Amino acid sequence: MRMVDIIDKKRNGGELTKEEIQTFVDGVVSGEIPDYQTSAFLMATYFNDMTDAERSELTMAMMKSGDHLDLSSIPGIKVDKHSTGGVGDKTSIPLAPIVAALGIPVPMISGRGLGHTGGTLDKLEAIPGYKVEISEDEFKKQVKDQGLAIVGATGNIAPADKKIYALRDVTDTVDSIPLIASSIMSKKIASGTDALVIDVKTGAGAFMKTLDDSRELAKALVGIGKGVGMNCMAIISDMNQPLGNAIGNALEIKESIDLLKGQAPADITDLVLTLGSHMVVMSGKADDLKTARAMCEKTIEDGSALKKFGDMIEAQGGDRSVIEHPEIMPQAKYKIDLPAKSDGVVSKVEADEMGIAGMLLGGGRQKADDKLDYAVGLMMNKKIGDAVKTGDTLLTIYSNREDVDDIKDMLYKNIEISDSAEPITLIHETVR
Numbered sequence: 258m259r260m261v262d263i264i265d266k267k268r269n270g271g272e273l274t275k276e277e278i279q280t281f282v283d284g285v286v287s288g289e290i291p292d293y294q295t296s297a298f299l300m301a302t303y304f305n306d307m308t309d310a311e312r313s314e315l316t317m318a319m320m321k322s323g324d325h326l327d328l329s330s331i332p333g334i335k336v337d338k339h340s341t342g343g344v345g346d347k348t349s350i351p352l353a354p355i356v357a358a359l360g361i362p363v364p365m366i367s368g369r370g371l372g373h374t375g376g377t378l379d380k381l382e383a384i385p386g387y388k389v390e391i392s393e394d395e396f397k398k399q400v401k402d403q404g405l406a407i408v409g410a411t412g413n414i415a416p417a418d419k420k421i422y423a424l425r426d427v428t429d430t431v432d433s434i435p436l437i438a439s440s441i442m443s444k445k446i447a448s449g450t451d452a453l454v455i456d457v458k459t460g461a462g463a464f465m466k467t468l469d470d471s472r473e474l475a476k477a478l479v480g481i482g483k484g485v486g487m488n489c490m491a492i493i494s495d496m497n498q499p500l501g502n503a504i505g506n507a508l509e510i511k512e513s514i515d516l517l518k519g520q521a522p523a524d525i526t527d528l529v530l531t532l533g534s535h536m537v538v539m540s541g542k543a544d545d546l547k548t549a550r551a552m553c554e555k556t557i558e559d560g561s562a563l564k565k566f567g568d569m570i571e572a573q574g575g576d577r578s579v580i581e582h583p584e585i586m587p588q589a590k591y592k593i594d595l596p597a598k599s600d601g602v603v604s605k606v607e608a609d610e611m612g613i614a615g616m617l618l619g620g621g622r623q624k625a626d627d628k629l630d631y632a633v634g635l636m637m638n639k640k641i642g643d644a645v646k647t648g649d650t651l652l653t654i655y656s657n658r659e660d661v662d663d664i665k666d667m668l669y670k671n672i673e674i675s676d677s678a679e680p681i682t683l684i685h686e687t688v689r
């Protein structure tokens with residue numbers, strides 16, 4: 258079977274067979290299919306979508322491209338969470354220790370930044386020494402001993418996704434329902450988790466911009482999970498403006514630590530507690546969401562979640578003193594305030610453009626092999642609904658270059674100040 262014929266069929270809107278999909282995935286992993294053909298296939302899929310059957314076949318072929326972790330030696334119901342990607346979305350970092358502090362094993366396999374969105378692994382690597390790549394045995398041992406681990410798709414978990422994910426990032430083929438669904442679910446099925454909560458983002462900063470598309474993605478993800486017997490549900494949460502105040506790797510780690518100390522902005526705290534409550538109910542440790550939320554809150558109040566975070570950092574080779582001394586992470590040379598040019602109420606903060614600004618400062622990748630600058634990013638000082646006066650700081654730019662006029666221009670174009678603002682709904686729906 259020739260790859261060019263498979264590309265041709267998808268380009269012309271045909272439905273691929275199981276064998277054709279398998280040929281594509283095998284060729285990607287073996288390296289027989291060159292990147293230019295993989296990229297062409299991804300673009301054809303982007304434009305022509307896939308049927309439910311193709312989505313499931315692609316997911317299963319990607320899942321089977323590597324190992325399937327057997328976590329059965331770890332007692333208890335293992336629960337994971339995955340986000341479809343957003344700006345300022347550091348949710349996983351405080352969430353895993355909160356849930357693990359309740360005795361629920363959290364085997365979390367995360368990703369790197371994609372497009373304008375940040376990645377949990379890139380953020381964790383801002384912590385000196387933190388290793389995101391550990392062996393499968395180390396991963397299992399850590400989840401057993403510490404109750405949690407946040408790692409990259411270890412060694413041989415869905416190697417097809419690793420290759421495809423990196424190419425999607427640089428070929429503008431990220432925001433595609435079959436490609437997102439197969440990417441997430443291949444890793445999650447292979448990771449051996451029993452239950453999964455998916456945070457599907459919707460809005461300007463999400464890959465799915467409308468509630469309808471986000472709902473379709475949520476249904477595709479949950480459908481694939483349930484199809485293989487996983488206890489799986491999704492929430493659809495808002496991503497029109499950045500989540501929390503921090504955008505950028507080290508800045509987001511600092512905000513995650515603040516959350517575990519009970520000192521983070523309301524939106525990110527609320528989302529973490531909502532996701533945590535669902536995870537606790539799925540684990541069987543609580544019967545209802547209200548009880549589960551109170552349990553999660555208690556781990557923040559009594560410091561047990563913060564301790565868990567420190568234990569995880571240490572187990573993965575990182576310096577746990579970051580909890581008390583976040584300044585051990587890379588620090589930006591320049592902090593440049595962006596003043597408001599008029600009085601009014603902030604009515605728009607385009608999350609995707611804030612993410613791109615962070616990327617252009619060096620916090621994200623423009624090419625697959627770009628090195629990241631962990632120190633840079635943005636700290637929002639005003640968000641949608643906040644009143645401002647001329648000269649008030651809208652946000653602070655953390656930069657390692659002095660001249661950020663290009664960034665300032667783009668930020669001004671994407672933050673609107675009006676007479677009033679539409680209220681933001683943080684959690685839109687639940688999909689089961």
Ligand code: URA
Nearest residue numbers: 341342368437440441
């Ligand atoms: N997260 C993933 O793992 N894959 C995607 O495609 C998007 C978000």
